[in-house]
Amino acid sequence: MMTNKIGFAAALAAIVLLALFLPPDVFAHNVSRRDAAFVVANQGRAIAAFLYLGAKHMVTGYDHLLFLVGVIFFLYRLKDVLLYVSLFTIGHSVTLLLGVLGGIHANAYIVDAVIGFSVVYKAFDNMNGFKRLFGVQPNTKIAVLLFGLFHGFGLATKLQEFSLSQNGLVTNIVSFNVGVEIGQFLALTAVFIGLSYWRTRTGFLRHAFATNTLLMAGGFILVGYQVAGYMVTR
């Protein structure tokens, strides 16, 4: 009983920490100033550097992480985790490559607001909200794929803030993308281990609803933060 409470409290604290107490540069959610200088100055292929930047972006990108926590919240088997994460990966890889190579410029605030909304959506889904309201369960695989597309645009806008050298562009973007997958894998492994442990406790289902409510609140905060940013900078 005691450990359930501790587990719940730990999850709570983790989400609140993610949303509020990350250092400003992480909260700003961009590639940091020094990294930016590197990206701009870089000429030609720099596989390792872009791998690292992609991985770093994902591990410190709390919005992508919150969404993935929502996605794997009720996935018990590693096989399913891999399936859903693959769908998410396909989605964001497509738009990352299309966005940067095709020069599609989406507004970063709007994209980030949609990413925040994806957290709200997934949390609501986990709360069985759609079953209750509409009597049907929307296809979770399609939803992950679609939101993956938006997350990819988010990644693209981060790279597009810099003038990327045409020299070695494809190699560098692919490296960034692979780095994103590595970072995602590392972060997800940690989350999956944590969730798996929590599930062995009896309190998991009881607290699942409340935890997803909290996840939803985190999503709403992200939406508000980005919408306000959009309005302020117009």
Add this chain to the structure above:
Amino acid sequence: MSTQWTVVPQAEVPSLKRLLTATGIALAVAVAILILFVLPAEYGIDPLGTGRGLHLTDLASASDQPRKPAAAPAAPAGASETAPEVVTSINPVLVPSPTGDAPTMKNTFIAQRRPFQFDSREVTLAPGEGMEIKYNMRKGAGLTYSWTASATLFYEFHGEPDVKPAGREGTDYFESYDLDDKKGKAEAHGTFLAPSTGIHGWFWENKSDKPVNLKLVSAGFYDWIMQNRKDKHTALKPMDAYALPGHPKVPDEVLK
């Protein structure tokens, strides 16, 4: 049905009341946190005055102050390799005219190896907001600029040399060229010759309680633009003056 096992059913589908209550709570908590903390700290928007009370709004303006460039855009090593410094010394000399006319300036011509860049931007500074735009220039590179604002802004035109003076290594050392933090101005125009290789530009702060619109145009020899806004340090790409639309079609207009 394999999904029975893959997506393990949760306890139960909640009652409508429970669902709506939870969603409402999530929304209310989010709105409260946004209004109480996030908006004041991030954007200086402070409808209830909680940000001022908790000094969170300081964060919104302070975080945009010139910052320790331990992680400065210290012109990445690669940059200087690809484009070595052209100028080693700048010694303009004023030569008096023998006929008593205005003096002439010698040694003011500094050749550059690449075309100049062009930059034109417009931003709105929220009440209390501060921001920076700086150009990455090499020593001796010139800049012609104009900025105009819809209302008074406090500002400091300054530069951060890549190489700090002896004894100041690793500090946030910067050189101030023009500071107005008392009365402020709504516009400034000038030409500038970079005294050092580094980033050179402005910190503006809107100390009024209304948004202020700022327009900045410049042309000069810089590689990229550093924008420091809302705690985001972003390296921006300059515009290519040759690529401006209509460039070859400007008609000859006779000024009367």
